[in-house]
Each structure stands twice: as structure tokens, then as C-alpha cells.
Amino acid sequence: xxxxxxxxxxxxxRERKKQRTRDALIRAALELxxxxxxxxxxxxxxxxxxxxxQRTYFRxxxxxxxxxxxxxxxxxxxxxxxxxxxxxxxxPLTALRxxxxxxxxDIGDAIESVIPVELYMRSFRMIESTxxxxxxxxxxxxxxxxxxARLIARREGLDMDTDPRPRVLVAAFxxxxxxxxxxxxxxxxxxxxxxxxxxxxxxxxxxxxxxxDWRAR
Amino acid sequence: xxxxxxxxxxxxxRERKKQRTRDALIRAALELxxxxxxxxxxxxxxxxxxxxxQRTYFRxxxxxxxxxxxxxxxxxxxxxxxxxxxxxxxxPLTALRxxxxxxxxDIGDAIESVIPVELYMRSFRMIESTxxxxxxxxxxxxxxxxxxARLIARREGLDMDTDPRPRVLVAAFxxxxxxxxxxxxxxxxxxxxxxxxxxxxxxxxxxxxxxxDWRAR
DNA sequence: GAGGCTAATGTCAGCCGCTGACAATTGACA
DNA sequence: TGTCAATTGTCAGCGGCTGACATTAGCCTC
Numbered sequence: 001x002x003x004x005x006x007x008x009x010x011x012x013x014r015e016r017k018k019q020r021t022r023d024a025l026i027r028a029a030l031e032l033x034x035x036x037x038x039x040x041x042x043x044x045x046x047x048x049x050x051x052x053x054q055r056t057y058f059r060x061x062x063x064x065x066x067x068x069x070x071x072x073x074x075x076x077x078x079x080x081x082x083x084x085x086x087x088x089x090x091x092p093l094t095a096l097r098x099x100x101x102x103x104x105x106d107i108g109d110a111i112e113s114v115i116p117v118e119l120y121m122r123s124f125r126m127i128e129s130t131x132x133x134x135x136x137x138x139x140x141x142x143x144x145x146x147x148x149a150r151l152i153a154r155r156e157g158l159d160m161d162t163d164p165r166p167r168v169l170v171a172a173f174x175x176x177x178x179x180x181x182x183x184x185x186x187x188x189x190x191x192x193x194x195x196x197x198x199x200x201x202x203x204x205x206x207x208x209x210x211x212x213d214w215r216a217r
Numbered sequence: 218x219x220x221x222x223x224x225x226x227x228x229x230x231r232e233r234k235k236q237r238t239r240d241a242l243i244r245a246a247l248e249l250x251x252x253x254x255x256x257x258x259x260x261x262x263x264x265x266x267x268x269x270x271q272r273t274y275f276r277x278x279x280x281x282x283x284x285x286x287x288x289x290x291x292x293x294x295x296x297x298x299x300x301x302x303x304x305x306x307x308x309p310l311t312a313l314r315x316x317x318x319x320x321x322x323d324i325g326d327a328i329e330s331v332i333p334v335e336l337y338m339r340s341f342r343m344i345e346s347t348x349x350x351x352x353x354x355x356x357x358x359x360x361x362x363x364x365x366a367r368l369i370a371r372r373e374g375l376d377m378d379t380d381p382r383p384r385v386l387v388a389a390f391x392x393x394x395x396x397x398x399x400x401x402x403x404x405x406x407x408x409x410x411x412x413x414x415x416x417x418x419x420x421x422x423x424x425x426x427x428x429x430d431w432r433a434r
Numbered sequence: 435g436a437g438g439c440t441a442a443t444g445t446c447a448g449c450c451g452c453t454g455a456c457a458a459t460t461g462a463c464a
Numbered sequence: 465t466g467t468c469a470a471t472t473g474t475c476a477g478c479g480g481c482t483g484a485c486a487t488t489a490g491c492c493t494c
Contacts, residue, residue: 012461012462013461013462014460014461014462014470014471017460017461017471018471021471042449042450042451043450043451043452044450052472052473053472053473053474054451054452054473055452055453055472055473055474055475056471056472056473058451058452058453059471059472062452063451063452064450064451064452131356134356134359135352135353135355135356136352138352138355138356138359139348139351139352139355142351142355164393164396164419164422165422167392167396168389168392168393168422168423171388171389171391171392171393172385172388172389172392174388174392175384175385175388175389175391175392176381176385176388179381179384202381205381205382205385206385229490229491230490230491231441231442231489231490231491234442234489234490235441235442238442259478259479259480260479260480260481261479269443269444270443270444270445271444271480271481272443272444272445272446272481272482273442273443273444275480275481275482276442276443279481280480280481281479281480281481
């Protein structure tokens with residue numbers, strides 16, 4: 001049995017060329033977005049920077065927003081893999097926490113193969129300060145949470161349609177992840193290690209946050 | 218001292234006319250959106266139905282999405298008022314729960330003064346099945362949650378920048394509210410009372426959902 | 435109640451995101 | 465090398481959205 005999902009480089013010249021165009025579009029778009037702003041950047045500019053037609057851009061990305069989340073997509077895929085690999089004995093929240101911790105190690109390389117981490121971080125900030133991208137980000141996150149909740153429900157042998165607990169837990173988890181991302185984006189330390197540690201410590205607050213009387217202690 | 222916020226009818230003819238145009242645009246838009254779909258409806262159609270120019274539409278609403286959330290806006294305002302009025306002695310989650318319960322009673326009338334509740338419900342379903350509107354809905358919700366978290370933090374005398382608990386609790390609260398809205402939209406019972414009860418019972422799950430071992434029941 | 439003021443509206447031109455259709459180019463494979 | 469299929473470019477066009485300017489219509493004063 002080989003690796004669950006290879007993450008390998010493609011074979012043919014045609015395929016490699018496509019990959020290069022795609023990566024170039026991502027780099028150019030993020031560079032332009034972070035430098036002059038998302039709204040003021042046009043698709044024509046992105047396409048021109050990579051020397052392809054506007055129509056070609058839309059053959060790689062369905063819309064203007066998508067290119068901003070292309071890297072995030074791989075990050076999320078890695079996390080889902082890591083979560084699915086957690087032992088069934090772990091409690092739900094523990095499994096989520098462990099999966100995040102484990103996944104971040106692989107993720108760094110996956111990001112760096114397309115863009116420098118520093119650009120990834122800048123685009124993070126850009127997303128959080130652009131209303132249209134915030135909306136897209138949240139929608140993506142909620143789809144992600146739906147998948148995660150399904151996974152958790154299956155682990156625990158629960159029916160998501162009648163038991164709201166998977167969704168509720170995952171909603172809290174997702175919220176914490178989002179906040180962690182924001183704080184990381186605003187900070188100075190742009191290493192992958194720093195966001196991993198930030199996430200871990202924030203996740204430790206999920207339990208205590210639900211107590212009734214916060215003023216006691 | 219008068220009522221905290223009047224919700225009264227405006228005075229001048231000019232003002233009343235504006236209000237009527239606005240309401241007519243909302244009604245026409247929701248009717249068209251729910252009947253033939255959001256994407257396939259054009260602003261020109263909405264404007265024509267109310268017999269105004271397309272440009273006028275954009276003087277009332279900043280974009281195509283906004284008109285779909287016009288009613289929701291009043292709903293949210295009522296909730297915030299209700300929350301601010303809760304006694305300081307209540308625990309955070311209790312205050313949220315009580316505010317929701319109290320607010321729904323006023324909200325029914327506020328909705329009905331613009332559109333029939335049945336249309337409100339249909340538009341709810343429409344929003345949840347339209348990707349672009351889901352994104353907008355989530356962004357609005359997250360802004361709402363930010364406000365709520367701020368309110369909660371102030372009640373408890375906490376600093377939101379250092380203490381993540383307000384955000385985490387409100388994230389869970391917001392998630393549950395969203396799920397309750399979805400379930401209500403998909404159901405048959407389109408009364409305001411039904412969504413109020415649904416919300417109440419769902420909120421009761423927030424505490425238990427955070428336990429470590431769900432299989433211990 | 436006539437006239438001036440200002441807010442609301444209509445009209446027009448134009449940018450940009452996005453799509454379908456068709457032609458031109460280029461890698462793949464016999 | 466020649467055929468086939470995939471990728472790309474070009475073009476036309478729709479719909480969301482905006483600025484600019486002219487027109488209309490409520491408001492307020494004398």
C-alpha cells in the first residue's frame with residue numbers, strides 16, 4: 001500500500017506546463033493583491049503579468065476570489081487527511097487538536113513549493129481586511145466545518161441530523177482556528193511553527209470558555 | 218424618558234415616500250429571488266417591478282445582495298437591544314438565551330410590517346441555497362458576533378484582546394443560531410413562535426456539547 | 435401661493451467580472 | 465510525420481456597479 005495521497009509531481013510536459021501557469025497566476029495575483037489591494041487589481045493585470053489572456057485565467061480559476069484561496073486549499077486537504085488518520089479512541093476535541101498539530105508540519109513544505117511563506121502571510125492579512133474575501137473565506141470555512149463535523153459524527157457513531165453536538169463543537173473549533181489565523185496574520189513572526197503553537201494554545205481555551213460563571217476564578 | 222428606540226413612522230411626505238420605495242424594492246426583490254432564483258434575477262427586473270430606474274435601486278442598496286438582508290437587519294437590531302437590556306447578574310450564555318427569547322416577540326411585528334412572514338421564510342431558504350448569499354450571510358453574522366462578543370466582554374469586565382472566551386462562546390452561540398435558522402427554513406411551520414422555540418431548545422445543547430467523551434452519554 | 439433651495443430620480447457612458455462560441459496553436463501518440 | 469485532442473487566444477456580449485450631469489419634486493420662506 002502506497003502513501004494515502006501522493007502529492008507527487010506530474011509526468012507529461014503538458015501537465016507540467018499547466019502547473020507552472022497555475023502557480024504563476026497564483027503568485028502574480030497574490031503579489032498584486034497584497035501590494036495594491038484586491039479591489040483595485042483587475043484580472044487583466046494578473047493575466048498580463050503571467051502573459052496569458054484574461055480568458056485563460058478563468059479557465060484556471062472560476063472567479064476572482066478563488067485564486068486568493070488556492071494555497072489555502074492544499075492546507076485544508078492536508079488537515080482533513082491528518083484528522084482522518086487520528087485513532088478512534090481519541091475524544092473529538094483531542095483528535096481535532098492533534099490533527100492540527102500534526103498537519104502543520106507537512107503544510108509548511110506544501111506552501112513553500114508554490115509561494116514564500118512570507119507572501120502567504122501577507123495574503124492572509126489581505127483576506128482579513130477585504131470584505132469580499134472575508135465573506136468567501138467564511139463560506140469556505142463553513143463548508144470545511146461541515147466536512148469536519150461529518151467526520152467527527154462518524155467517529156463517534158452519531159447522526160448529525162438529530163444530534164447537534166458535532167456541529168456545535170466544530171463551530172467553536174472553527175471559530176478558534178479563525179481567530180488564531182487572524183492573530184498570526186497581524187503578528188510579526190511569520191514562521192509556520194508560530195501559527196502551530198498559537199493554534200494549540202488557543203484550542204486549550206475551548207473547554208473552559210463554556211463555563212457558566214466566568215467571574216468565579 | 219421615552220422608549221429606548223422608537224421604531225416609529227417618519228413624518229414628512231418625502232420621507233414616507235422613500236420608505237415606501239424601499240419597502241417595495243425589498244418585496245419585489247424577495248418575490249423575484251424566491252420565484253425564479255437569485256442569480257437569474259437582474260437588478261433591472263427588480264427596478265422595473267417597482268417602476269424606478271436601476272440607478273435608483275443602487276441609491277437604496279449598495280449592491281445586489283444587500284436587499285436580501287434588509288429585513289434581517291431589523292431583526293438583528295432588535296436582538297442587540299434585548300441583549301443590552303439583560304440584567305448584569307445573568308451568566309453570559311443565559312443572557313444570550315433570554316435575549317433571543319424576548320426579542321422574537323417584537324420581531325414578528327417588525328417583519329410583518331414590511332413583508333409577510335411566509336415570504337420571509339421563503340427568502341431564508343433561498344439565502345441558504347445560494348452560495349453568494351451564504352457567503353454574505355456568514356460575513357454579516359460574523360460582524361454581528363463581533364458586536365455581541367464585545368457586549369458580553371463588557372458585561373463580564375473582560376478584555377477581548379487577551380481573553381478569547383467571549384469570542385469562543387459567541388462563535389458557538391452564532392453557530393447554533395445559524396443551524397436553528399436553517400432547520401426552521403426547511404420545516405413546514407412558518408410561525409415566528411416555532412423558530413423561537415427551536416432556537417431555545419438548540420441553545421440548551423451548547424453546554425453539553427463541549428464534554429470530552431460523548432459516548433459516555 | 436410663488437419662487438428658491440435641496441433632496442431624489444432619471445439618463446447616459448463606461449469599467450470590470452464573467453461566459454459562450456469559434457478559431458488557432460501546441461503537446462501527445464501512433 | 466500526420467492525426468487527434470487539449471490548451472489557448474480572440475471576440476462579442478450580459479450584468480453588476482459607478483460617476484457625472486440634467487431633471488423632477490418635496491420643503492420652506494416670504
